Amino acid sequence: MPVKRTLIIYHSGAGSTKTIAEIYHEKLKDLSPDLIPITLPFPYEILGHYDLIVLGFPTYHGEAPHSMVQFVENMPSFEPQKTAFLFTTYGLYPANALYHLGKKLKEKNCVLSFTAGYRAPATDAALLLPPMKPLFRYGKNTVKKLNNHLEHIRKCIVSSQIVEINPRFRLHALLNYPNQYFGKRVTHQLTVDDTLCVQCNRCVHQCILTCWHRGSSSLVPVYDNTHCEYCFKCVHHCPANAIMLSSKTKDAPN
Numbered sequence: 001m002p003v004k005r006t007l008i009i010y011h012s013g014a015g016s017t018k019t020i021a022e023i024y025h026e027k028l029k030d031l032s033p034d035l036i037p038i039t040l041p042f043p044y045e046i047l048g049h050y051d052l053i054v055l056g057f058p059t060y061h062g063e064a065p066h067s068m069v070q071f072v073e074n075m076p077s078f079e080p081q082k083t084a085f086l087f088t089t090y091g092l093y094p095a096n097a098l099y100h101l102g103k104k105l106k107e108k109n110c111v112l113s114f115t116a117g118y119r120a121p122a123t124d125a126a127l128l129l130p131p132m133k134p135l136f137r138y139g140k141n142t143v144k145k146l147n148n149h150l151e152h153i154r155k156c157i158v159s160s161q162i163v164e165i166n167p168r169f170r171l172h173a174l175l176n177y178p179n180q181y182f183g184k185r186v187t188h189q190l191t192v193d194d195t196l197c198v199q200c201n202r203c204v205h206q207c208i209l210t211c212w213h214r215g216s217s218s219l220v221p222v223y224d225n226t227h228c229e230y231c232f233k234c235v236h237h238c239p240a241n242a243i244m245l246s247s248k249t250k251d252a253p254n
């Protein structure tokens with residue numbers, strides 16, 4: 001049976017989703033999967049080289065991030081069908097994030113064969129409540145879960161036995177609605193400390209929603225939160241810890 005060509009593709013702010021994607025990549029390396037982060041816009045034609053796509057994303061406010069939704073919505077409808085695996089990382093509760101993105105993938109003619117959620121350090125909470133950072137960590141059963149999931153994925157890659165699943169709608173996720181409603185209404189203002197900034201422009205290169213631009217009057221990058229989904233990738237990638245955060249509640253960005 002021919003081995004299916006596999007692409008692992010992910011979006012990650014603080015690195016937890018990237019870590020899980022890298023573990024998938026490492027543990028399946030004998031089957032030569034490719035691993036890439038999502039970019040916007042994305043060269044969708046490369047997806048034509050793969051039979052099977054593993055898609056990873058963090059849960060934000062009980063949903064997939066806008067960037068991820070945008071990535072899937074702009075995807076062409078596949079002909080022939082493609083097999084997709086979906087995983088998310090979350091701090092406390094992934095609500096219906098997998099259900100909603102799974103449905104969108106099916107609209108693109110993907111056969112969804114697997115979904116998984118991994119509890120990971122809650123990046124937003126760790127940034128907003130630094131003293132509580134030690135409480136936010138990977139779930140105790142993550143290694144066991146990963147091993148089971150990798151075994152399943154391996155079977156699908158080496159055989160043609162793909163079983164289609166329908167991700168379950170979690171009714172109790174409706175209780176999470178206040179968190180989603182208010183969470184989306186908190187906006188953050190990121191500021192750069194000019195005295196610390198080393199003008200490497202890593203924030204400009206890392207942001208997939210182009211919230212950072214090279215400064216015109218100074219070499220310090222300029223931030224615009226109009227499209228920001230607060231993944232905090234810029235904060236985590238800044239080598240000089242020059243990006244700082246403040247929050248306020250106002251109208252949601254969308």
Ligand SMILES: Cc1cc2nc3c(=O)[nH]c(=O)nc-3n(C[C@H](O)[C@H](O)[C@H](O)COP(=O)(O)O)c2cc1C
Pocket residue numbers: 011012013014015016017018057058059060061062063089090091092093094119120121122123124125179183229230231232
């Ligand atoms: C803006 C934002 C919103 C979040 N909302 C939720 C949430 O609703 N539920 C949850 O369990 N975790 C939530 N988290 C935590 C992330 O899902 C978790 O930290 C995830 O592993 C981050 O992945 P990353 O490190 O790849 O960015 C949120 C994090 C951020 C930054």
